[in-house]
Amino acid sequence: MSEKYAVIGKSVPKIDGRVKVTGQAKYTGDLKFPNMLVGKILTSPHAHARILSIDTSQAEKLPGVKAVITHRDVPALKYGISPARWDENIFCIDRVRFVGDKVAAVAAIDEETVYKALKLIKVEYEVLPAVFDPVAAMQEGAPQIHDEYPRNINTEIHQNFGDVEKAFAAAHHVRTDQFTGQRTYQSPIEPHSAISIWEDGKLTVYTSTQSPHYFQYYIAREFGLKMGDVRVVKPFVGGGFGGKLEPTGLEFAGAVLSRLTGRPVKMFYDRHEMFAHNRGRHRQIMKITTGVDKDGKILGVHADFIMDGGAYTSLGIATAYYAGAMLPLTYEFENYKFDMYRVYTNLPACGAQRGHGAPQPRYAFECHLDMLAEDLGMDPLELRLRNARRPDTVTPNEFKINSCELKACIEKVREISGWDKKKGKLPHGRGIGIAVGSFVSGAGYPIYRTNLPHSAAMIKVHEDGSAATLYTGAVDIGQGTDTVLCQMAAEAMGYTYEHMKIVAADTETTPHDFGAYSSRQTLMSGAAVKQAGEEVKRQILETAAAMLDIDVSTLDCREGVVFCQSNPEIQKTFAEVAREFFVRKGPLVGRGSYAPPKLGGKFKGAAVGTSPAYSFAAQVSEVAIDEETGEIDVKAVWDVHDCGTVINPALLHAQVHGALFMGMGEAVWEEVVFDEQGRIKNANLSEYRLPTALDMPEITSQLVESCEPDAPWGVKEVGEGATIPTMGCYSNAIYDAMGVRVYSLPLSYEKVWRALKEKREKEAGGG
């Protein structure tokens, strides 16, 4: 690859690595503005209650308090990130729907005063019955959470492709299993914060965001502002994982507080408030039925799911569709039925978390397939190989798959994990398991309906050619897009990475981009950047041709040197040509934009899950189980990915490690737990247990050769795909080790212990 490409395919240092490790990088919480106030939101202590009265008079009198606001002071317009279901208000008007719902906000001269003022706001509530379980919430007579949604059904999906019943009737074997997921939370290391500055009719918001564009769009909409009068700037961001995709009370309340006081207002969530705001993973109850022929070929699948949405929609409609839409990606079968209810409960709202809707169903499906394989007396890896999707195929729900090396991934992971030597042959207490996954490389359609291109980019070469700046709306939230896009820009321009600068994710200075979600930026933002770079290169070559007085078609440019292809002795530096361009014509600028082709079918919800390209992965893990305690010790994980052409191997493998870290946490430890009044019991990093460095297994991350035809240089996604197989993979390994199956996430030590105990008791009883 190094010969073919000069800049991409190399593990160049991260463009922001130095400022981050030295602490120079400024996150929103680090920023200060003259006269800045501090704002804080008062939230509901009840899971469901009617607001009888709000008295802010005492708080207003406290010295240092500059504004106190409630629903009376803000637009009543409902908002939400899913356009089909706007159901949130900046502040609750008559009813609170979960512990943590927004009721009022204060701006004051400092944090101490803000906290004191919050305590002085008197809210009278009439507590209403609450419901915390989606199945209970769907029953007649359950507390009604939103008047507009009978039986609390927020979204209902019934999709039917082919004829599942016929497939089951013809099948050699059919089985049904049920699994349950859990609520997890993204837990980015950086808490959300936002600084709003509303002056002279213009609102500027510095915020910890994954998408300045959606923030700009929804903030403008809420306040009736023109998009051009709202500027959203993303400073450095410390992780999002789906939790920072939509504007929160911090931006909405902050904007109003700034408008009222005429001063910048900084708002932030503490760790507890982050958990309460949530937008993390939905808990899904997943019934899944599959029919296979005697060789293990899948004939049909019925996925019948219910998800706990929490009190609001957030991005949950897409989540609900994704949960079913992603299942047929990995295996070829024609008959597929998907039923889903997303149900409101009096808990924090769920949204998009890394892998968006797909990881829990994938866990269910991959466990279920292992059980089918056992029924058939087949090696589960063979069963997967037999059904694995091939390139240039179409899924039953009409996703067009171009590149797909899933079979190669499975074969390779079989080899590097020593599968054939280990499966069923490890000593008691040790086990090995496999699971696969797939994910979109960018959503085929934006979140709200618009014909804007998905990404755009601009490159400006400095007057003397000593540097070039990439202007992109793409959003680096730690995953490294600033680095990767600069590599891509340099490659396309024939320039050097070391001389690239970047201005990113500022709606006023950078071109439009939808942002960091659905693993879209390497492909989509990358396509726009490539085009911009190529436009620069074309102008450089034309200018050089004029300077050298030779035919432009004989010239090329690479790593900052323009040269004649037939006689490389004839050359000029990129810098001198760029300078000459500026002298003759003014600024040297390249522009690019990207919109995916029209994708997907015509049925309801057909858009969700479409993508120009799909990544594939196969994962094997080896575990040791402590028979007496149920403790799971993951010894090693092998992950083999098909993610197209690799721009930066170090960043790519870091994504695999990071995704695996999250998948592992969700597989074994992480779960947001509530008491019987709907209050979170573990809204902290002590009892909400993310894995630590000591808990991480040895990871082998490898790739298979692959190139996506419809993508810049053949790239695909990696960031979310690697989270998807892990839970099922561990569950299958535990089964291989101990012969017990845990039907719910997380696969905690106690659940494994209990399953082992039950198995022993059953065996003792039976024998």
Add this chain to the structure above:
Amino acid sequence: MTRPLTRCGQNEVKRGMAMYLPDFDYYAPASLPEACALLAQSGPRAKVLAGGTDVLPMMKKEKIAPEILVSIKKLHQLTGIRETPGNKVVIGARTTHNELVNSPVLQKKYLSVCVAAHRIGNNQIRNVGTIGGNIVNAVPSADLPPILIALGALIKLTGTGGERDLPLEEAFAGPGRSAISPDEILTAVIIPGSSLTGSTYFKFAHRRSGALAVVGVAAAVTMEGEVCREARIALGAAAPTPMRAKKAEELLRGRVVTEELLEEAGRCAAAESKTRTSIRGSADYRRDMVRVFTKRALRKAIKDGHS
């Protein structure tokens, strides 16, 4: 006192949530008598502040609301780990967990204490949290009390009324309640000289760092060949306070150690324990873990000495 206190009203709304540290008056007396006098004079309004890793989070969560914090950071006689005549080890109350971990004296004599300290929290916590705080805070899951109780430790207390020694196992009144009176300061932990041949502590937690114990089990034994002369078993997170598993100990005394005996001791300790269901595990799981880790701790203390 020195300045008027600004008090926050009791707030039902945010109770239990992490938030802003409320106001308090801060004192750092330079001598022990001065500190005790201040405590005596302030009564329940005051609290001792050592590393603050328990006190400050509890104040932020509004679980406690002391008006006065009395720092012991200037009381230098509360520092240091030393061996004294009679084969005692005296550990100053302000000793941090990392000082325990890195102490040559402990590493040589009671590595088990270093191991237990090393399992506490994470490095940041171990750098500031103290042995005194770990004891006086009196949470059932604290990691140091079990191993110290197994080693027969005493604590040294100084109050306005003078000094007294108390067996550590008598220092706990209930979850979060120590038996130390509010005007007393814990000055040192004393591990007496003994003929114990081995000791160990097992912390069973949900991840390898930064997790509180599901159960913690410490065992200390005196072995004479195959015969167990003395056994002391102390359990953490298994009852409202750290507790001895005395029946299991009794079972072992004077007996030739076999796997079956250890298994029986484990079952016995489990039966003695008073585990409860919490976010870290249900009562029956924890009870069974007491069984498992009692057995394992005994086995290790018998085989590997103080480890």
